[in-house]
Amino acid sequence: MTTMESLIGLVNRIQRACTVLGDYGGGTGDNAFNSLWEALPTVAVVGGQSSGKSSVLESIVGRDFLPRGSGIVTRRPLVLQLHKMEEGTEEYAEFLHLPKRQFTDFVLVRKEIQDETDRITGKSKQISPVPIHLSIFSPNVVNLTLVDLPGLTKVAVEGQPETIVEDIESMVRTYVDKPNCIILAISPANQDIATSDAIKLAKEVDPAGERTFGVLTKLDLMDKGTNALDVLEGRSYRLQHPWVGIVNRSQADINRNADMMLARRKERDYFDTSPDYGHLASKMGSEYLAKLLSKHLESVIRSRIPSILSLINKSIEELERELDKMGRPVAVDAGAQLYTILEMCRAFDKVFKEHLDGGRPGGDRIYGVFDNQLPAALKKLPFDRHLSLQSVKRIVSEADGYQPHLIAPEQGYRRLIEGALGYFRGPAEASVDAVHFVLKELVRKSIAETQELKRFPSLQVELAAAANSSLEKFREESKKSVIRLVEMESAYLTAEFFRKLPQEMERPVITNSKNQTAASPPATQDQYGEGHFRRIASNVSAYVSMVSDTLRNTIPKACVYCQVRQAKLALLNYFYSQISKREGKQLGELLDEDPALMGRRLECAQRLELYKKARDEIDAVAWVR
Numbered sequence: 001m002t003t004m005e006s007l008i009g010l011v012n013r014i015q016r017a018c019t020v021l022g023d024y025g026g027g028t029g030d031n032a033f034n035s036l037w038e039a040l041p042t043v044a045v046v047g048g049q050s051s052g053k054s055s056v057l058e059s060i061v062g063r064d065f066l067p068r069g070s071g072i073v074t075r076r077p078l079v080l081q082l083h084k085m086e087e088g089t090e091e092y093a094e095f096l097h098l099p100k101r102q103f104t105d106f107v108l109v110r111k112e113i114q115d116e117t118d119r120i121t122g123k124s125k126q127i128s129p130v131p132i133h134l135s136i137f138s139p140n141v142v143n144l145t146l147v148d149l150p151g152l153t154k155v156a157v158e159g160q161p162e163t164i165v166e167d168i169e170s171m172v173r174t175y176v177d178k179p180n181c182i183i184l185a186i187s188p189a190n191q192d193i194a195t196s197d198a199i200k201l202a203k204e205v206d207p208a209g210e211r212t213f214g215v216l217t218k219l220d221l222m223d224k225g226t227n228a229l230d231v232l233e234g235r236s237y238r239l240q241h242p243w244v245g246i247v248n249r250s251q252a253d254i255n256r257n258a259d260m261m262l263a264r265r266k267e268r269d270y271f272d273t274s275p276d277y278g279h280l281a282s283k284m285g286s287e288y289l290a291k292l293l294s295k296h297l298e299s300v301i302r303s304r305i306p307s308i309l310s311l312i313n314k315s316i317e318e319l320e321r322e323l324d325k326m327g328r329p330v331a332v333d334a335g336a337q338l339y340t341i342l343e344m345c346r347a348f349d350k351v352f353k354e355h356l357d358g359g360r361p362g363g364d365r366i367y368g369v370f371d372n373q374l375p376a377a378l379k380k381l382p383f384d385r386h387l388s389l390q391s392v393k394r395i396v397s398e399a400d401g402y403q404p405h406l407i408a409p410e411q412g413y414r415r416l417i418e419g420a421l422g423y424f425r426g427p428a429e430a431s432v433d434a435v436h437f438v439l440k441e442l443v444r445k446s447i448a449e450t451q452e453l454k455r456f457p458s459l460q461v462e463l464a465a466a467a468n469s470s471l472e473k474f475r476e477e478s479k480k481s482v483i484r485l486v487e488m489e490s491a492y493l494t495a496e497f498f499r500k501l502p503q504e505m506e507r508p509v510i511t512n513s514k515n516q517t518a519a520s521p522p523a524t525q526d527q528y529g530e531g532h533f534r535r536i537a538s539n540v541s542a543y544v545s546m547v548s549d550t551l552r553n554t555i556p557k558a559c560v561y562c563q564v565r566q567a568k569l570a571l572l573n574y575f576y577s578q579i580s581k582r583e584g585k586q587l588g589e590l591l592d593e594d595p596a597l598m599g600r601r602l603e604c605a606q607r608l609e610l611y612k613k614a615r616d617e618i619d620a621v622a623w624v625r
């Protein structure tokens, strides 16, 4: 394989692969990827309607194969890849969308182009930027790739949308705007070059004429006595590349089905014998045009290879980075899926523990509950009201019944204390709830912060539900424990506390069962006076405050034991036992990623494969060089 064949063939292969992945030159540009296609040099055939575009292409190929008819026949770009074969080999054509079929009958090629056009655009005469790829393998062609575009038109014909004129122009522009596009601008010689649609567009996008090849058709149809030398010799409109004159088959020739090879010979004779163009004969005609383009395309590709390679390398790096970020695709077998789920649970558990133990914020809020919320709540309990003189009098009297107490109001004390201790239930339960909400919030945060889980919304939901239901169970246990602490205080009072209290002064000297004497009361004071009740209130208050101090220390212990410690030890235990019972399909459902992400990963992976293949191909060709 010669260098030229290798380079053009290389670009052909890359272009075909691009098209399969939806990357084509006339695309809408809403693809987030770099377009590799756009980095590849392309020859786009541009011309007004009936300028002779189809005829030029057929003449370059040496075959009749393009659809003909009135109106806009070319409604999708046709990427025509020509591959030179050895003399004597049979010609055939192949479509990218029908990879297994070789066409040797070019009438069928024409039909397939029509059918394939209609497949995307419908018969509505709409246009579409999705190209049709046609490869022709023949001894009569040079290695060349051309993109045939819809002819520029001025008016919409019946059945076509009003916007067709602008639609065609903007599609053609998406190709010719690209600096890598070589413009083959076809103009008919029997029309003033100043009015040529192709030249008008080329002038706009390539004002210096560096990438435009001017082609003048229909030289034979010029009025007698006139010639196109001013155009062909670059005086009418100057381009960096020489103009090429062409004589295609006339409509009469086409109707007669005149042989293409014969037409090529006739064209050569026309120039060889032309009194006007004889001196330019060696640089005229469709065969010369094909060779000129092939050579130019090859040299442009060669000069672009370093920048194409650098684009490819940059894209490979970006894609690999993105794929890493998205994570690997999920395995299909149940064992591997279970492993993946457990791995992610472990990752989540690690983050959750970091929140509790430090390293990540949030665990300190639990200490905040014990250090601020609980003491504040205890302080706010309405003991003043409960132990007001009036209330103490009432409770003690009620406890005494019809017979007032003789010595200390034992029943009164107990009722007062029991009543007061009941108030501790509130702060105790509130502490449990507060710890619960901190833990729940930490679960939410940890799920959000576990990078590995990001791809799996269903697993996130299940994991959160499982963790929250465990936290709920821990909360119940914790509540039972703190209530038990409060009830234990009520169930058995610390008698020692009362023994240490200074004895009441107003009582008569009494001998208790152990024959110990109590303090003697002042003779003037009433045994049931205010001072007596005040002392009772103060004694009860002192006792309640001692209990409060105890609970301030024990409630946090219960919360940590029942909730925090359990969350660290067994948050996902129930989830683990359930998950291990699940079948492959159910596991797969847990691992159903966000469809948009799956699509993006697939696209990235395919893109990456394309770029890597392209890099290998370029490397291989570079070795040949």
Ligand SMILES: Nc1nc2c(ncn2[C@@H]2O[C@H](COP(=O)(O)OP(=O)(O)OP(=O)(O)O)[C@@H](O)[C@H]2O)c(=O)[nH]1
Residues within 6 Å of the ligand: 047, 048, 049, 050, 051, 052, 053, 054, 055, 056, 068, 069, 071, 073, 074, 151, 217, 218, 219, 220, 221, 246, 247, 248, 249, 250, 251, 252, 254
């Ligand atoms: N005599 C003569 N006729 C030509 C020449 N080039 C094209 N024609 C005729 O001009 C008509 C239009 O040619 P096409 O090749 O179909 O032109 P086109 O630009 O592809 O036209 P659309 O596809 O309709 O846009 C046909 O009847 C051709 O036979 C030429 O160099 N000489």
